[in-house]
Amino acid sequence: MEVGKLSPEYFEAVAVCELDKTTFSVLDIEEGDPVRVETIEGSVIVRSKLDRRAEPGVAFIPCGPYANMIMNADTEMTGMPRFKEMEAIIFAAKDETILSIEELME
Amino acid sequence: MGISIPDVVCPFCGCLCDDLIIHVDNGRIIKNEHGCAISKSKFLHHLDDRLEHPEIRDGDSHQTVELKTAISHCVDLLKNARRPLIYGLSSVENDAHREAYKIADLVGAIVDNTSSVCHGPTILGTQESGEAAGSLAEVKNRADLVIYWGSNPQFAHPRHISRFVKPPGEFIHDPRTDREVWVFDIRKSITATLADRFVKVEPGRDLEVLSALRALVRGHEIDVSEVGGVPIDTIRELAERMKSAKYGILFFGLGLTQSHGRHHNVDAAIRLVQDLNSYTKWNMMSMRGHYNVAGANKTLTWTTGYPFAVDFSRGFPRYQPGEYTAVDLLRRGEVDVLLNIGADPVAHFPKVAVSHIRKIPVINIDPKRNLTSLFAEVNIPTAIAGIECDGAAVRMDGLPLYLKKVMNPPEGIIPDREVLQMIYEQLEEVMQ
Secondary structure, three states: OOOOOOOHHHHHHEEEEEOOHHHHHHHOOOOEEEEEEEEEEOOOOOOEEOOOOOOOOOOOOHHHHEEEEEEOOOOOOOOOOOOOOOOEEEEEEEOOOOOOHHOOOO | EEEEEEEEEEOOOOOOOEEEEEEEEOEEEEEEEOOOOHHHHHHHHOOOEEEEOEEEEEEOOOEEHHHHHHHHHHHHHHHHHHHOEEEEEOOOOOHHHHHHHHHHHHHHEEEEEEEHHHHHHHHHHOOOOOOOOOOOHHHHHHOOOOEEEEHHHHHHEEEOOHHHHOOOOOOOOHHHHHHHEEEEEOOOOOHHHHOEEEEEEEOOHHHHHHHHHHHHOOOOOOOEEOOOEHHHHHHHHHHHHHHOEEEEEEOOOOOOOOOOHHHHHHHHHHHHHHHHHHOOOOEEEEOEOOOOHHHHHHHHHHHOOOOOOEOOOOOOOEOOOOOOOOOHHHHHOOEEEEEEEOHHHHOOOHHHHHHOOOOEEEEEEEEEOHHHHOOOEEEEEEEEEEEOOEEEEEOOOOOOOOOOOOOOOOOEEOOHHHHHHHHHHHHHOOOO
16 A cells, blocks of 8 residues: 555555455355456456455456456546446466566566 | 654545644654554655656666656657647646646647546536535535445545544534435445445446436336335435435445446436435535546646646647547557656556557656556656645645645655656747
8 A cells, every 4th residue: 555556565455356255165266366357358367355245246356457457448438448347257266377467567 | 853744734545634743753754643544654655666766768678867868858759749648647736737738738739637537427427417516524514414425435535434424513413323324335345334324236237226316306206126236115215314314415436437327327416416405405526536636627627628638739628538538549549659647557547558558658757666667768756746845736625735845855856847847848949
């Protein structure tokens, strides 16, 4: 938080997907295991994080370079991409690696 | 012997908390009293992760250069650009805006601020339906019903509730009993756990819920069992309660502006507040994020007549969201030079826009290293306004506040406004 965009703290904060308890058991993963999030725009591997208040059907990735990989850039003539909602499919990706921000940008 | 500087304004979020006490000892900030966790981190870590020198790209790395060399390089890039974009401006103070607009006018650039990806749709909604305005002090003194819609202030504006909702006010003697807080959101956020009532809305269905509330406030019946995931009886009850409030305030965040419907959501919320004013007093306010994004809208409006997405290429300002907004310009591959001031589009834009940024020269003006600085052609470090230089900024309710300088910037580093002024003056010389 306000430490720096190239800091490990920023990576830890943005390379995550917050999921509910039921989704964890359906995907058969533990908190911290990588998940692959796929939308029509692309896919990205991020770390799973448990949100105890969350309910099945809605997952959350914070604004940042990982979310941007799967966002639609169409602004429908408003200037604003639809940052808040994309239909996505989430897969367990235990054997896959979460790219660093530098690797993600390549 | 250290000194304490009282009444310092925090340059982090749109709350612009103006009650900080900053303790400086031996040339370092050692304590931030009253600030939230983010504010404390901003002040105490202001020297971390800085861009230390002006630098110009050389192959895969950057070479440190003199400031005047970096400025000359910027001037060359801007002078020869056919479709330059000036973007950012929400985390710099008002005087820097003026210099940026002068550059845009001179070279025929497009100016867009970060509101195009935050509350730009709020402005579009306001242009459709009118602006409700009132101060945060009014909320504290009068509001007996506070709604946060698509907003999570406990995370993004950590002192918003503790400064304006929790304390007693002139007509709210005991906020625990005299004031109710509701949260409308698609998920139960931290703020929702603190609220008196949480209303869960299905993702992308805010417009329907707002429209149903409007219909019920106006006395119409709706022949459905639920709208947007909310039972109709609940919406009816909420509508009645909203009509019976003495003073209601609807704070709304990016949950409304960045989701399906965008400005139509804000438009519907404004119309709801207008309808409620037939019965009682209601107001609404956007939860502005960066500390001076509201200022960027104000200064651009009073300079050009338009709040964001302004094109100077014909020699006079033209406004068209969707056409002159940063994401659209980059997505279409129109821009050939990007002058980025106090923002990080590489971190925050969709990948198709980022991939165009990677193809063009970027002039990056910012105190700190960020993802955009990694790929910039020129990086020029600047002082952090509100910590290392003074300036003016605009709070989320439109109140301008003076940012204090509490200590000197690192040696050789000057404010954004002075860097931009140098670019402007040199451009003016070479373009005569």
